[in-house]
Amino acid sequence: MTPNFLNELLVLLDGLGRTLLISAIGIALGISLGMVMGAVRHARIPVLSQLIACYANVFRCTPLLVQVVMLYFALPDLGIKLTPFETSWLALGLWGAAYHTEIFRAGFGSVNPNEVFAARALGMSASRAFLDITVPLGSRASIPAATTMAITQFRSSSFMIAVGYQELTYVANRMVADTFKVFEIFGIAALAYLVVSNIIAIASRWLERTVAVPGLGVAK
Amino acid sequence: MNQPWIGPVASHMLSGLYVTLWVSLLTTVVATVIGVFVGALSASTTPWVKVLVRLYIDIFRGVPSLITLLFVFFALPQIGISTGPITASVVGLALWGGANIAETARGALKSISSRQTEAARALGMSKVDALVFAVMPQAIRRFLPPYIGQLTVLIQASALTSVVGVTDLLGSARQMIERLAYVSSDAHAVEIYCGVLLVFFVICYPLTLLSDYLERRLRS
Numbered sequence: 001m002t003p004n005f006l007n008e009l010l011v012l013l014d015g016l017g018r019t020l021l022i023s024a025i026g027i028a029l030g031i032s033l034g035m036v037m038g039a040v041r042h043a044r045i046p047v048l049s050q051l052i053a054c055y056a057n058v059f060r061c062t063p064l065l066v067q068v069v070m071l072y073f074a075l076p077d078l079g080i081k082l083t084p085f086e087t088s089w090l091a092l093g094l095w096g097a098a099y100h101t102e103i104f105r106a107g108f109g110s111v112n113p114n115e116v117f118a119a120r121a122l123g124m125s126a127s128r129a130f131l132d133i134t135v136p137l138g139s140r141a142s143i144p145a146a147t148t149m150a151i152t153q154f155r156s157s158s159f160m161i162a163v164g165y166q167e168l169t170y171v172a173n174r175m176v177a178d179t180f181k182v183f184e185i186f187g188i189a190a191l192a193y194l195v196v197s198n199i200i201a202i203a204s205r206w207l208e209r210t211v212a213v214p215g216l217g218v219a220k
Numbered sequence: 221m222n223q224p225w226i227g228p229v230a231s232h233m234l235s236g237l238y239v240t241l242w243v244s245l246l247t248t249v250v251a252t253v254i255g256v257f258v259g260a261l262s263a264s265t266t267p268w269v270k271v272l273v274r275l276y277i278d279i280f281r282g283v284p285s286l287i288t289l290l291f292v293f294f295a296l297p298q299i300g301i302s303t304g305p306i307t308a309s310v311v312g313l314a315l316w317g318g319a320n321i322a323e324t325a326r327g328a329l330k331s332i333s334s335r336q337t338e339a340a341r342a343l344g345m346s347k348v349d350a351l352v353f354a355v356m357p358q359a360i361r362r363f364l365p366p367y368i369g370q371l372t373v374l375i376q377a378s379a380l381t382s383v384v385g386v387t388d389l390l391g392s393a394r395q396m397i398e399r400l401a402y403v404s405s406d407a408h409a410v411e412i413y414c415g416v417l418l419v420f421f422v423i424c425y426p427l428t429l430l431s432d433y434l435e436r437r438l439r440s
Contacts (some may be wrong), residue, residue: 061428062421065376065382067417070410074413077406132293155283157286169287177294182294182295190287191285220270
């Protein structure tokens with residue numbers, strides 16, 4: 001443990017902190033946008049639903065890296081200037097939202113329609129039944145897929161190297177170019193990504209167990 | 221639409237597109253070979269093979285594609301193999317994609333009842349024959365939809381090669397924008413990046429539709 005090595009570790013930790021920051025904002029933005037857009041898709045609100053379908057297709061069928069570069073280098077031509085930090089979380093959020101939309105649409109769609117009929121029969125309005133029955137149950141069903149996507153968003157935060165945001169991959173890449181310690185530095189970076197991915201996965205399983213509705217889905 | 225800047229930009233980006241298609245094709249082929257081979261190995265009953273397969277799949281699926289790409293890019297010269305950035309990119313992306321495809325193949329193989337293997341073995345087939353001629357033909361229907369989805373991810377990931385300096389579609393677009401910015405006041409960044417997005421969309425959207433179609437056919 002030379003002081004030099006300790007120094008490098010601190011710089012990497014600093015990068016990890018920025019990675020976590022943009023990932024957290026990007027994931028939160030992606031999930032909230034995705035829930036709203038998924039609800040619109042589920043409710044089949046005309047025009048709006050088709051527009052969202054287009055949005056989801058465009059963002060899912062084009063590389064995130066191109067989207068990032070476009071946000072940062074092309075938007076200033078239209079008068080919108082973003083910092084690397086703003087570009088990073090916005091790109092992660094907008095891209096992730098496209099996937100989360102489909103995840104939540106499928107989740108809301110998986111709710112047994114009889115639950116909604118029962119709520120309507122009890123006198124709930126359609127929107128009340130959606131908010132009180134479909135959203136809570138459908139969101140629970142979406143947890144596993146949304147977690148997988150959240151982890152993908154976290155890993156994809158490495159693409160922000162393209163706009164010079166100093167997250168973990170940027171810092172590691174710089175350090176390797178300077179010191180040529182390829183195996184140590186990328187090894188530590190890879191380990192950090194693996195550890196955080198697993199923490200997210202474990203937290204999600206815990207959440208899923210904690211919010212599970214007792215008995216729901218057991219009796220068919 | 222008859223503007224003088226379009227001609228040279230289009231011809232330069234066409235050569236970039238050629239590189240993108242070439243990298244995508246090579247990555248896809250190598251990743252598929254790795255994925256199917258490792259996926260088949262996962263059916264092995266030998267403990268150390270199982271451990272190695274799990275390690276490979278979990279590590280490479282858990283690490284950002286960009287990290288594996290950069291790692292291979294910097295590590296190959298250090299162990300005495302000097303290659304261009306294109307080869308390094310293909311190896312890096314294929315190692316990452318191969319792990320994802322292997323996981324898909326593993327899931328598809330596992331979904332086929334072990335009775336099928338037992339029946340084939342009872343008919344006198346060897347272990348390998350039972351896997352290749354009895355289980356794999358049945359598993360391929362489950363394998364194809366997610367596999368095609370993974371191909372779109374791999375094609376999109378080819379844009380990452382621009383990070384290590386390959387003049388692919390995205391790289392050529394950036395070069396042309398820099399050149400235009402140098403010679404005139406308008407770099408046409410919005411139009412050029414929209415062109416890049418459009419090319420990826422035209423390639424990936426039909427593949428997504430095909431994957432969805434196969435998935436639906438499988439369910440019905």
